[in-house]
Amino acid sequence: MTPADHEFGSISTDLKLSLVGGYLQQFTTALRPQFENLWYIDAFAGTGERTVVIPGRAADMLGPKVDERVERRRGSAKIAIDVVPEFDRLVFMDKRARHIAALNELRASHAHRAIDVIPGDANAAIMRLLSQQRSWAGTRAVMFLDPYGMSVDWETLVAIRQTEAIDVWYLVSLAGLFRQATRDAEDLDPSKRAALTRMIGTPDWQEDWYELKKRTNLFGDTDERLARTAEVDDMERYFGARLADLFAAVLPPLRLNDDRGIPQFALFFAISNPKPAAIGLATRIARHILKAGMAS
Numbered sequence: 528m529t530p531a532d533h534e535f536g537s538i539s540t541d542l543k544l545s546l547v548g549g550y551l552q553q554f555t556t557a558l559r560p561q562f563e564n565l566w567y568i569d570a571f572a573g574t575g576e577r578t579v580v581i582p583g584r585a586a587d588m589l590g591p592k593v594d595e596r597v598e599r600r601r602g603s604a605k606i607a608i609d610v611v612p613e614f615d616r617l618v619f620m621d622k623r624a625r626h627i628a629a630l631n632e633l634r635a636s637h638a639h640r641a642i643d644v645i646p647g648d649a650n651a652a653i654m655r656l657l658s659q660q661r662s663w664a665g666t667r668a669v670m671f672l673d674p675y676g677m678s679v680d681w682e683t684l685v686a687i688r689q690t691e692a693i694d695v696w697y698l699v700s701l702a703g704l705f706r707q708a709t710r711d712a713e714d715l716d717p718s719k720r721a722a723l724t725r726m727i728g729t730p731d732w733q734e735d736w737y738e739l740k741k742r743t744n745l746f747g748d749t750d751e752r753l754a755r756t757a758e759v760d761d762m763e764r765y766f767g768a769r770l771a772d773l774f775a776a777v778l779p780p781l782r783l784n785d786d787r788g789i790p791q792f793a794l795f796f797a798i799s800n801p802k803p804a805a806i807g808l809a810t811r812i813a814r815h816i817l818k819a820g821m822a823s
């Protein structure tokens with residue numbers, strides 16, 4: 528295995544990357560004439576590539592044997608490097624040492640580009656990066672938050688919003704939310720509660736998602752228990768409303784399911800800049816892209 532090997536995702540990974548890539552392309556095309564500094568910040572950058580294993584097939588009546596194939600496709604970091612007009616600065620963050628090694632190789636092979644590779648937890652790295660920037664005048668950025676799970680802290684989103692310069696594509700883990708928010712409140716241990724509150728930014732989900740329900744056992748005895756009544760659609764709406772309270776504008780998300788049709792993620796687009804012209808432009812581009820994603 529090379530440092531660049533990073534196997535993840537499904538059909539919806541291709542869709543997610545093609546939508547975000549499409550946005551990046553249109554973003555630099557539209558903003559290049561107006562801004563000196565266009566940045567791309569990939570806080571969960573991976574390796575720059577992804578390895579896709581395409582299963583083989585035994586010979587049967589439909590055809591001969593097909594061997595398994597391994598394909599290397601571009602990950603988000605490479606997609607952003609290839610965007611024309613180019614980004615002026617690209618910032619890649621990741622927590623895994625092997626992924627950082629691959630990102631450093633990617634940087635070395637594009638020595639003429641301004642690329643920063645930042646190791647460590649994305650929340651701390653974003654906070655540091657944003658605090659180093661005294662003014663955002665003349666700079667506009669797109670950030671891609673593409674974690675596997677519930678790794679983005681609410682306070683990180685608050686800091687991003689305060690820049691008024693960064694548009695965010697955020698892949699929100701619905702599976703993380705409905706797995707951590709157990710059906711029976713008795714199973715909610717302190718670490719699950721803390722993870723949910725850190726991601727959602729308020730403990731109110733405990734009241735909003737749970738209700739006292741009557742339970743009858745085999746012997747006909749009844750008691751009451753606190754049970755989750757919020758389903759995945761409710762959780763997506765709830766998180767969307769939280770984002771809409773924080774950001775200047777948020778678009779309806781694209782739902783991404785796994786190969787068995789189970790909801791995994793909601794791809795949200797949020798805009799930090801409150802100026803009507805900025806909201807109008809980013810919304811026009813992203814809405815069109817999300818619509819195409821919903822139709823595919």
Ligand SMILES: C[S@@+](CC[C@H](N)C(=O)[O-])C[C@H]1O[C@@H](n2cnc3c(N)ncnc32)[C@H](O)[C@@H]1O
Nearest residue numbers: 571572573602603621622623648649673675678
């Ligand atoms: C879904 S992958 C990202 C894929 C990437 N966007 C691409 O298209 O190639 C998630 C990445 O986040 C990294 N990661 C996980 N937790 C992290 C954290 N707390 N901070 C920074 N990176 C993290 C993982 O090492 C992994 O590379």
